[in-house]
Amino acid sequence: MTGMTQLKPPSESENKQRPAAALWYLMLACLAFVLVAAQLDCAQDLSLTGPGPGMTVDEPFNVGQGVFLVRAIQVYGLGVIAPESLREIFEHPNYLPDHPPLGRLLIGIAHETIAAFAGNDARPFVVTYGRYASAFCFACLVLVVGWFTARRSGHTAALITVASLIAMPRLFGHAHLAALETATTLFYVSTVLAVVYFWDTESPPTPKRACLTGLILGLALLTKIQAVLIPIPVIIWSLWKWRQKAILPLICWGGIGVLIFFVGWPWLWFDPVGHLSEYLGRTTERAALYVEYFGSKYADHDLPWHYPWVMLLTTIPVGLLVLGCVGATKIVRALKGSPKRPSGEILLLLSFLWPLFLFSLPGITVYDGVRLFLMVFPLAAILIGQGGALAFDWLRQRVPSKPATIVAVLLLLSQAYATLAYVPYWLSSYSLLIGGLQGANAAGMELTYWGDSITADMLQQVVQDVPENSVVQLAPILHPAYLQMLQETPEVKRKGIRLIPFESEKPVSEYVLYFQRNPYLPEILKPQQMEVGQVIREVNHQGVALARLIRLNKVR
Numbered sequence: 001m002t003g004m005t006q007l008k009p010p011s012e013s014e015n016k017q018r019p020a021a022a023l024w025y026l027m028l029a030c031l032a033f034v035l036v037a038a039q040l041d042c043a044q045d046l047s048l049t050g051p052g053p054g055m056t057v058d059e060p061f062n063v064g065q066g067v068f069l070v071r072a073i074q075v076y077g078l079g080v081i082a083p084e085s086l087r088e089i090f091e092h093p094n095y096l097p098d099h100p101p102l103g104r105l106l107i108g109i110a111h112e113t114i115a116a117f118a119g120n121d122a123r124p125f126v127v128t129y130g131r132y133a134s135a136f137c138f139a140c141l142v143l144v145v146g147w148f149t150a151r152r153s154g155h156t157a158a159l160i161t162v163a164s165l166i167a168m169p170r171l172f173g174h175a176h177l178a179a180l181e182t183a184t185t186l187f188y189v190s191t192v193l194a195v196v197y198f199w200d201t202e203s204p205p206t207p208k209r210a211c212l213t214g215l216i217l218g219l220a221l222l223t224k225i226q227a228v229l230i231p232i233p234v235i236i237w238s239l240w241k242w243r244q245k246a247i248l249p250l251i252c253w254g255g256i257g258v259l260i261f262f263v264g265w266p267w268l269w270f271d272p273v274g275h276l277s278e279y280l281g282r283t284t285e286r287a288a289l290y291v292e293y294f295g296s297k298y299a300d301h302d303l304p305w306h307y308p309w310v311m312l313l314t315t316i317p318v319g320l321l322v323l324g325c326v327g328a329t330k331i332v333r334a335l336k337g338s339p340k341r342p343s344g345e346i347l348l349l350l351s352f353l354w355p356l357f358l359f360s361l362p363g364i365t366v367y368d369g370v371r372l373f374l375m376v377f378p379l380a381a382i383l384i385g386q387g388g389a390l391a392f393d394w395l396r397q398r399v400p401s402k403p404a405t406i407v408a409v410l411l412l413l414s415q416a417y418a419t420l421a422y423v424p425y426w427l428s429s430y431s432l433l434i435g436g437l438q439g440a441n442a443a444g445m446e447l448t449y450w451g452d453s454i455t456a457d458m459l460q461q462v463v464q465d466v467p468e469n470s471v472v473q474l475a476p477i478l479h480p481a482y483l484q485m486l487q488e489t490p491e492v493k494r495k496g497i498r499l500i501p502f503e504s505e506k507p508v509s510e511y512v513l514y515f516q517r518n519p520y521l522p523e524i525l526k527p528q529q530m531e532v533g534q535v536i537r538e539v540n541h542q543g544v545a546l547a548r549l550i551r552l553n554k555v556r
Helices: 012-016 018-037 059-081 083-090 102-118 132-153 155-167 169-174 181-199 207-221 225-229 231-264 272-285 307-313 318-337 344-358 376-396 401-415 417-421 436-443 456-465 480-487 490-494 527-532
Strands: 039-041 290-293 296-299 471-475 498-501 511-515 533-541 544-552
Touching: 018 039, 018 132, 018 155, 059 083, 059 102, 059 480, 102 132, 102 181, 132 155, 132 181, 132 376, 155 169, 155 318, 155 376, 155 401, 155 417, 169 181, 169 376, 169 417, 181 207, 181 225, 181 231, 181 344, 181 376, 207 225, 207 231, 225 231, 225 272, 225 344, 231 344, 307 344, 318 344, 318 376, 318 401, 344 376, 376 401, 401 417, 436 544, 456 490, 456 533, 456 544, 480 490, 480 498
Parallel strands: 471 498, 471 511
Antiparallel strands: 290 296, 511 544, 533 544
């Protein structure tokens, strides 16, 4: 797109309209919440929402832990602030300290809020209820990113950015899960945007301003370990911009962030060194996870360096990728005018690239598609918004304003097609760059990894197809809690169906229910071996099987 004009900062008249503009993005955030909340049900749990992704492997942990924390706070009341009470909660055998508490606390609050209206059944918790936390966090993400982009780059760029957030199927899909990724993305991105917005001045930020932005860093650290990636680009950018004058603001910012992290996680209080070492070392001590990538099975620490880049490029719609490249090019070109004073947009670009570079390094674990670096997607959306605004200005110079607007809207809607086309299998989405899901299947890419393809509709069909009091074998079993929560599904319990792990050497039932995570499936359940049984039900999207219920030909 040569010949495009550079984006100008918002004018004085635009600044006067900012309160009204903020209402626009609040309305768009509410719309985003409604779009997500319309499809959250994973097991026919709630009549006010439609069927969404099936329950994923990690959701029982997250909802269970969130409910435990909220109910503990309710039991202790104001006494919860006493150190003895906190010790009883955070050293209780039921407390799982694998992640900081903020994300799960939000899930627990959402669960208890929905339960107050919808009621509880015999289950200890309902996964669908906890999913409203991610829907709320996604709406907040739309508000924060949209408002920030409007302030920095104008209304057009902001609207394109917001549309891009919804048009990224994997980001949109994660907003439907009671998982930590959407909350982590919200606080991660908010921390970066706060630094860009409040620090991008001629002189370094005052200690007070640095401390205030450090509060958001602390909240990010309280969600998930990915937040430890935030400081590196901020440190590089600050030292580049102000040299030694940046040291004091960085100390204030990081110090407040660490303080909030420590104060907000009482589990650390009772053995700071030991518990912090346990938390930071947990990712290196766990068993390896396996990934299918271009037809080969890799351990998570052995994947080729290009895995994160390929996954990013093949899961964002192609048109948005082009606009993102235009936006990134604009930022780099602007840097040439003042290389010693990098703008805040350079920090955005560094914060976008840094996680991808990190996960490209040898020995760094990465798995589950884009899940571990999902926080770069909103930063990419800001680049897309800037590139889209440049493209729109270029188009308006050659076409009257009204036709140009119609063309731009139609092009954006075309990029949102994947979000509609993959309902509710957003975590299996691939772009046209690889030929969609069919092309990804032909290339040997991972089709599904978290169990979300065993949807509420699929479970209902299983209940209809399998006789009462039957035994159904399930595969793969990535954690026993996943099996236990599926067993608690009301329809499954009502019909007396018993779910057990599938053992290929000695199957005890003719029925097998599985999702297509190939590295964890026994050979007889892989697509080329389907002569071993008859397919009764299948979740099939774009001609690719994502989950199946089969009847085995032989049972030992």
